Amino acid sequence: MGEFELIERYFKRPPQRAQVGVGDDCAIWMPTPGQALAISSDMLVEGRHFLSTVDPAALGHKALAVNLSDLAACGATPCAFTLALALPQADDAWLSGFAQGLWALADAHGCELIGGDTTRGPLTIAITVWGELPPGQALLRSAAQVGDDIYISGVVGQARMALEVFRGQLRLPSDAFERARARMERPTPRVALGQALRGVAHAAIDLSDGLLGDLGHILKASGVGADIDSRWLLHASDGDTAWPAHCPDLAALPWAQTLACGLTGGDDYELLFTAAPEHRAAVLAAAQASATPVSRVGHITPAGLRVLDPQGQAIDVSSLASFDHFA
Amino acid sequence: MGEFELIERYFKRPPQRAQVGVGDDCAIWMPTPGQALAISSDMLVEGRHFLSTVDPAALGHKALAVNLSDLAACGATPCAFTLALALPQADDAWLSGFAQGLWALADAHGCELIGGDTTRGPLTIAITVWGELPPGQALLRSAAQVGDDIYISGVVGQARMALEVFRGQLRLPSDAFERARARMERPTPRVALGQALRGVAHAAIDLSDGLLGDLGHILKASGVGADIDSRWLLHASDGDTAWPAHCPDLAALPWAQTLACGLTGGDDYELLFTAAPEHRAAVLAAAQASATPVSRVGHITPAGLRVLDPQGQAIDVSSLASFDHFA
Numbered sequence: 319m320g321e322f323e324l325i326e327r328y329f330k331r332p333p334q335r336a337q338v339g340v341g342d343d344c345a346i347w348m349p350t351p352g353q354a355l356a357i358s359s360d361m362l363v364e365g366r367h368f369l370s371t372v373d374p375a376a377l378g379h380k381a382l383a384v385n386l387s388d389l390a391a392c393g394a395t396p397c398a399f400t401l402a403l404a405l406p407q408a409d410d411a412w413l414s415g416f417a418q419g420l421w422a423l424a425d426a427h428g429c430e431l432i433g434g435d436t437t438r439g440p441l442t443i444a445i446t447v448w449g450e451l452p453p454g455q456a457l458l459r460s461a462a463q464v465g466d467d468i469y470i471s472g473v474v475g476q477a478r479m480a481l482e483v484f485r486g487q488l489r490l491p492s493d494a495f496e497r498a499r500a501r502m503e504r505p506t507p508r509v510a511l512g513q514a515l516r517g518v519a520h521a522a523i524d525l526s527d528g529l530l531g532d533l534g535h536i537l538k539a540s541g542v543g544a545d546i547d548s549r550w551l552l553h554a555s556d557g558d559t560a561w562p563a564h565c566p567d568l569a570a571l572p573w574a575q576t577l578a579c580g581l582t583g584g585d586d587y588e589l590l591f592t593a594a595p596e597h598r599a600a601v602l603a604a605a606q607a608s609a610t611p612v613s614r615v616g617h618i619t620p621a622g623l624r625v626l627d628p629q630g631q632a633i634d635v636s637s638l639a640s641f642d643h644f645a
Numbered sequence: 646m647g648e649f650e651l652i653e654r655y656f657k658r659p660p661q662r663a664q665v666g667v668g669d670d671c672a673i674w675m676p677t678p679g680q681a682l683a684i685s686s687d688m689l690v691e692g693r694h695f696l697s698t699v700d701p702a703a704l705g706h707k708a709l710a711v712n713l714s715d716l717a718a719c720g721a722t723p724c725a726f727t728l729a730l731a732l733p734q735a736d737d738a739w740l741s742g743f744a745q746g747l748w749a750l751a752d753a754h755g756c757e758l759i760g761g762d763t764t765r766g767p768l769t770i771a772i773t774v775w776g777e778l779p780p781g782q783a784l785l786r787s788a789a790q791v792g793d794d795i796y797i798s799g800v801v802g803q804a805r806m807a808l809e810v811f812r813g814q815l816r817l818p819s820d821a822f823e824r825a826r827a828r829m830e831r832p833t834p835r836v837a838l839g840q841a842l843r844g845v846a847h848a849a850i851d852l853s854d855g856l857l858g859d860l861g862h863i864l865k866a867s868g869v870g871a872d873i874d875s876r877w878l879l880h881a882s883d884g885d886t887a888w889p890a891h892c893p894d895l896a897a898l899p900w901a902q903t904l905a906c907g908l909t910g911g912d913d914y915e916l917l918f919t920a921a922p923e924h925r926a927a928v929l930a931a932a933q934a935s936a937t938p939v940s941r942v943g944h945i946t947p948a949g950l951r952v953l954d955p956q957g958q959a960i961d962v963s964s965l966a967s968f969d970h971f972a
Contacts, residue, residue, distance in 0.1 A: 337681065337780075337783075338783065338785060341786075341866075342719070342785055342786050342787075342866075343685060343715040343716075343718035343719050343786070343849075343850060343851055344683035344684055344685045344715050344716060344718070344719040344721060344776075344783070345683070345684045345685070346681055346682070346683055346684075346719070346783050347681065347682045347683075347684060348681050348682070348780060349676040349680075349681075349682060351678060351679075352678075353676075354664065354673055354674065354675050354676075355673070355674045355675070355676060356671035356672070356673055356674075357671055357672045357673075357674060357725075357727060357759065357760060358670060358671045358672070358727075358760060359727040359728070359729045359760055359761045359762050359771075359773060360729070360762050361729035361730075361731060361762045361764055361766075361769075361771060363731050363764055363765070363766035363767070363769075365766075366764060366765055366766055367764070388670040388671050389670075389671060391670035391671070392669070392670050392671040392673070394671060398684075400684060400685075400686040400773050401686070402686045402687070402688035402729075402771040402773075403688075404688060404690050404769060432684065433684060433685060433686055434686045435686050435687050435688045435771075437688055437690055437693060437694070438690070438693055439688075439690035439692075439693055439767070439769065440690070440766070440767040440769070442688075442690075442731060442766065442767070442769050442771075444686075444688060444729040444762075444769075444771035446686060446727050446729075446773035449671075453664075453675060456664075456665065456671070456673050458665060458669055459668075459669050459670070460669075522670075523670060524670055539668075539669075
């Protein structure tokens with residue numbers, strides 16, 4: 319199967335909104351008048367971002383999900399994407415599964431595949447996605463303000479739990495492992511929540527490298543600090559957010575592992591965002607409108623990053639950065 | 646050097662037209678009102694598209710050039726690009742050279758780097774570029790009409806000559822080799838010509854896979870055929886195009902090799918385009934306005950692809966597809 323046959327078979331469908339889609343030198347796209355574009359690129363490399371044994375449908379899902387998650391973090395509405403794919407060989411079953419996972423998520427978000435490239439090489443997936451939003455309404459890392467509440471969507475830490483099981487550093491009951499693995503392999507980009515937070519949230523970021531690391535990007539860009547109350551990892555937060563969520567599987571681990579997975583585990587693709595305390599009702603409404611669990615986990619301070627343990631004592635954050643809790 | 650330091654050091658500059666550039670979840674970009682977007686992605690993989698020994702500055706140039714060439718083939722004006730880069734290691738000298746080659750070409754075309762991704766992995770470069778053009782004016786593969794003249798910009802075949810020298814299949818005088826190598830490593834995207842051809846040319850494509858193969862995409866998409874007069878490989882065409890160009894180094898090879906390099910050699914990144922005979926003066930004006938040599942090399946027919954030798958006899962085109970001429 320040559321490059322052109324491969325594209326024709328798996329990655330070409332009639333253009334929807336695109337004026338010209340897959341198959342010319344460029345795709346041609348007419349932007350919505352008056353809307354700004356939000357654009358993001360992510361690259362996944364075998365052995366670094368996924369294992370060779372991963373279900374190709376899950377990989378197709380995840381490759382697009384991590385990009386949609388960036389749009390969500392800006393509050394943009396997905397439009398379209400390009401796919402650049404290096405493959406060691408053109409394997410029919412693999413490509414069929416990969417394309418199925420990719421199309422299913424793309425269709426769920428009305429996000430059109432409009433072009434790309436395929437070549438032989440070590441398995442690598444590079445997607446560039448763009449979306450639209452009203453000018454000036456993008457949620458940026460630099461917009462956090464002192465006194466803002468800090469929220470996260472969904473639950474964090476399960477992707478890291480699954481990774482530690484694969485690494486042989488953690489044992490889980492099989493049902494807990496399957497839940498964790500599903501979260502690692504098929505993350506849910508919080509696209510509807512991101513859009514609902516336009517005009518409500520100040521700063522936002524998606525959690526790909528771990529909560530503390532990604533929060534650090536907001537703190538640096540905004541010139542502020544934060545206090546995080548780790549009690550939300552053990553039980554649901556105090557009721558002023560919709561479906562306050564916590565993860566019983568994570569809470570069941572020894573406390574050091576709960577903290578390590580919850581605060582430094584990556585690959586969650588949840589949103590972390592800040593909003594003024596007077597917007598708590600609006601955050602609740604955005605969470606409900608997008609059917610997305612949201613927990614309030616701390617607040618923005620003038621400087622420094624503190625994580626408080628369930629007794630209200632500051633935890634040594636630097637000790638969380640390493641993986642030694644599983645050794 | 647970590648990922649964020651690497652981006653900060655080599656790939657981050659203050660945004661120009663972008664409202665938000667490198668360093669947030671998404672770049673934010675305001676399209677020009679009333680303009681369509683042209684978007685293209687290309688991926689280069691070490692060992693397949695370039696050798697590990699290539700000058701990193703040349704690689705930085707080429708990685709963007711092949712993408713700008715796609716914009717040129719549609720007649721679009723470059724705006725911005727994203728860069729996804731997998732690197733085996735963060736080598737300062739390599740990154741410095743790569744970035745220098747990339748920025749030099751980006752600046753020459755006013756094309757802004759607005760985001761991307763870096764990760765550890767086998768050396769792979771995926772760029773997505775976009776440009777703007779008036780709606781309905783994109784040069785498409787499907788627009789060739791029977792009777793159209795066929796033109797190519799610049800000269801073709803030298804990139805292939807350089808490749809065959811590297812493969813040990815061809816020997817060249819050192820000055821001819823250096824000229825060929827420069828064409829292979831630092832192709833010139835014909836951006837100004839592409840824009841000048843809007844409203845003048847019908848179909849266009851950029852030559853990445855070889856003249857006959859890429860012409861084949863136009864013929865298939867347009868439902869037409871073509872006659873190519875191979876005499877232009879030996880001497881300049883007949884004077885109705887600006888700076889009719891041929892390549893003495895290519896013409897100096899044995900005829901079978903001239904034909905193989907000129908008609909099936911890839912990596913030239915010249916434009917092949919078609920235009921109505923009544924637009925010959927307009928094509929000449931576009932070539933002059935963009936300071937780009939253009940040669941008229943054939944015409945569009947109702948069906949079939951014929952290549953005529955200097956005596957006007959049809960050449961067996963299928964015999965050109967292989968590399969055996971160098972064996």
